[in-house]
Amino acid sequence: MNEKTEKLIDKKGIRSDGRKADELRPVKLQVGVLSNADGSAYIEHGKNKILAAAFGPREVHPKHLMQADRMVLKVRYHMAPFSVQERKSPAPSRREVELSKVIKESLEPALFLELYPRTGVDVFVEVLQADGGTRCAAITAAALAIADSGVPMRDLVVGCAAGKVDDTVVLDLYDAEDKLGIADVPVAYMPSLNAITLLQMDGILEPAEFEKAVNMAMDGCKKIYEMQKEALKTKYMVVKEVEE
């Protein structure tokens, strides 16, 4: 590796992409972008571009995955070969299999699994362009896709990360910060219920720093949550406008 000549955070506390420590990247959300899926959403989180589609509840395939007492949620996280600088093989990598599981487990608490036994909901997440923090952006989009498909939910799930870069705890790390930084803490959160559904940490943090990072990520989630609600409402606003 080349010498780390450039600092990730300058003397004024401005990060290498021009953000302050507690500033999110710009987020754009859109619901109902795919007509063949029961529900769908598209997110642009900084330079991340991710599509999510949800199907169901429907019969589970393959049959042996069916559960007699609850609904199964299946998630496929996949990165397009062109989503990163170096071509990524389209075959599911170890990392993608893991992220599929992680996203699935962070969405499950939001669903009423026990109400629809012997059925399954499929969620497909396709990363078109990646720039760090794709799992969080994927969770945000996947939750919207499920809500758009008409499957009842306890709350929308929002993903957002915080971490440590140089000596500072910062919000929403992008690719370079993720790779060169000290630690990354992705959090998935249900704001209305004040419940965390995913908490990971990659790197080393002091207990106080960890707590600060989690709180910072939760605050970030709350900001994205508002945009998420707005995006979902926008699709159905047409109905409301007719009413007025």
Next chain:
Amino acid sequence: MPTFFEKKQLVTPGELLAEGDYLPGENTYVEGGKIYASRIGLVDSDNKKVNVVALRAFYMPKMGDIVIGTVIEVGFNGWTIDIKAPYTAMLRASDVLSRPFKPQNDELSQVLTAGDLIVAKIATFDRAHDPQLTVGEPGLGKITRGQILHVTPTKIPRIIGRKGSMISMIKQETNCQIILGLNGVILVTGKTLDEEELAISVIRKIEEESHTSGLTDRITHLLKEKKIGKVEENKVE
């Protein structure tokens, strides 16, 4: 005991609706004594009951519901029917033949075959078993003519109207027979193609504007207008 919504406000899953002395209605749930929405929709309260009229939902089978389904498979002693629900339904041969079914005497695919449409009632359904259908009542059975259209299942009550006011008006004004499947499939059968097209366009309009007030009046108006238009067209010809 506050509520946190205005009448007919658009809410998203997870939005807090009410606290305290209220009852959770459709598309809501209770967590820690608070009522939250579980689907995107419009809130409404009826006495102490908080309801969300969902804008997006799927059909859940219920015993006694009339549904319209498509035969997807002919089996050994019955048919598998797609009723646009999370579960596929079964229709037993003995139910259709109304006598004991003998595989050596009856060829099931001659009665109903893949692709056929049927009007049926849900005979049984619970958590552990797929829905069973029955056609052993007047008005049920194979569909031989008419047109099919699909709407969101949540819109069906609006098409029926209060005590059936809306649907009976459409039937009367268009001279069409209309069967509403609660699974969101509608069968329109008229004497002429024009009458069917009129009924379909009216139903589409209701679907689009299902949450507006005074819809019945506007539909009445529309029906009258179209009818007069038709008469005049005929005169010109």
